[in-house]
Amino acid sequence: MSVYEAVIGLELHVELATATKLFCSCPNEFGAEPNTNVCPVCLGLPGSLPVLNARAVELALRLAEALDFDVPDRSIFARKNYFYPDMPKDFQISQYESPILSDGRLEVDGATVGIERAHLEEDTGKTVHMGGGGRIHDAEHSLVDYNRAGVPLMEIVSRPDIRSAEQARAYVTELRGVLKAIGLSDVKMEEGSMRVDANVSVREAGAAEFGTKVEIKNMNSLRSLGRAIEHEIERQSAMLDAGERIIQETRHWNEDDGTTHGMRTKEGSSDYRYFPEPDLTPVAPTDEQRAAVRGALPELPAQQRSRLVALGVPEAAARTIVEAELTTYTTSATVSTATTADVANWVQGEVLARVNAEDADPEEKLPAARLGELVDLVAEGTISRAQAKEVFDQVWGTSKVPREVVKDQGLAQVSDEGELAKVIDDIITANPKESDAYRAGDDKARGKLQGFFIGQAMKATGGKANGQLLKKLLDDRLG
Amino acid sequence: MEHVARLARLSLTDDEAERMVGELSGILEHVEDLAAIDLDGVPPTAHPLPLVNVLRADEVGPTLDREEVLAAAPDAADGRFRVPRILDAP
Incomplete structure (x- = not known):
């Protein structure tokens, strides 16, 4: 052959x-x-x-x-x-x-x-x-x-x-x-x-x-x-x-x-x-x-992709966003390059899913600036990614503003180090067996136990604790 | 001749076909005369008038009434022109 x-x-x-x-x-x-x-x-x-x-x-x-x-x-x-x-x-x-x-x-x-x-x-x-x-x-x-x-x-x-x-x-x-x-x-x-x-x-x-x-x-x-x-x-x-x-x-x-x-x-x-x-x-x-005609030619897909990538959007996400004609929406939602990748993630995930399901213009459902605000709320540590998803569901298709939703519903996560330190200390005291195992364990064992401690802390704070901060506090004490 | 007649969907009698062969040959011979002329560098003429870019604006105008249109057709059904089967039976 x-x-x-x-x-x-x-x-x-x-x-x-x-x-x-x-x-x-x-x-x-x-x-x-x-x-x-x-x-x-x-x-x-x-x-x-x-x-x-x-x-x-x-x-x-x-x-x-x-x-x-x-x-x-x-x-x-x-x-x-x-x-x-x-x-x-x-x-x-x-x-x-x-x-x-x-x-x-x-x-x-x-x-x-x-x-x-x-x-x-x-x-x-x-x-x-x-x-x-x-x-x-x-x-x-x-x-x-x-x-x-x-x-x-x-x-x-x-x-x-x-x-x-x-x-x-x-x-x-x-x-x-x-x-x-x-x-x-x-x-x-x-x-x-x-x-x-x-x-x-x-x-x-x-x-x-x-x-x-x-x-x-x-x-x-x-x-x-x-x-x-x-x-x-x-x-x-x-x-x-x-x-x-x-x-x-x-x-x-x-x-x-x-x-x-x-x-x-x-x-x-x-x-x-x-x-x-x-x-x-x-x-x-x-x-x-x-x-x-030359003077009025719109930006072509390849140019849109390069522009997004230059802003910090990963190549694959840029491809999806351009194909879905969400380039302008993405760049409008991008306030600082520090959060561009996060914005792109939201656009190719939640936003695109909604746009497809509802055949909707995203700007009408959630103005790009408000998506940017939501991303900022996560980036600055005010809310967790999981909370942000909740807020997204509430602001999409309504005239609600993310920052106000967070405030009205007391969604803001607890990032007060003193307050969280006390929560962690209480859990360590109440669970001596797990604490000892964490101290003695390898990375794999620690990974599992970390989930246990964070879970307990979340339970104690009604899910509002800042996860990153909890991990740091746990490591400070048992690492 | 038969092939050309078939492409134009003309059915010619033998007499007609014979006459057409003569006429077409005459036309072709006449066109052959062009071969005697030096045409190097002469572009083919698609249009005799020196007009280009006769365009109209992309604006919607009136359309015809469907009943009137279909009334002029030999046959119609369901708002459409009805035509006999397109391909011959195999």
């Missing part, structure tokens, strides 16, 4: 976050009643003419800045001709030889993934197959909803620079973060606003030539993307081991049985008879347009 290396390229389709469709002023919205967001242009009625949405061009220029794309002086649209009822015109307006962006790149965990091109095109309508179990092959007829026809899409095509399923997932995760940060799309894979197809081939490790590539479709989550690629790598490796030839084809991922299966061969590229769209003028971005 040979050792194989996978070569993977990914094609992403993302729906742009515009108010209207790409070539007409129908609303671009998800979930409307079928065929209510339609007009003569997106229905392809005779005499109607498309006009390009300015916002789509602006979003493309933002992407150019974010992924270091070249912006050609001019790009044109093309008609992709095919007969399928998901497009009423019997063609889809796309870009072919002359995309709006070319030759970009994205850093993914220290490696650079090249991006060949990104182009604008219109989405197709939604088809439901009736009869025969809802499958196109056995259907009796189909029903079509054109609300999605004409919705703006950006297709982003990577170079075959990806070498594993894991790296493919990391690339999509990073790219999704960028697309979200620049406001290009809401990139919800489950709702179909981001779709990913993978081109996968394998070759003997070290070979210079690429193997025959297979395109896999129909992955609707990052997890299924990874699984589908892994499965395809195994399938192709096994075929090569058995001396079989890989056929260039499109395969469909089946989530239920975890395999890919071949689809019917589609019309080849030349059969689409691409030709320049005569009804749309070329796009020629001006220097002014590009400068305006």
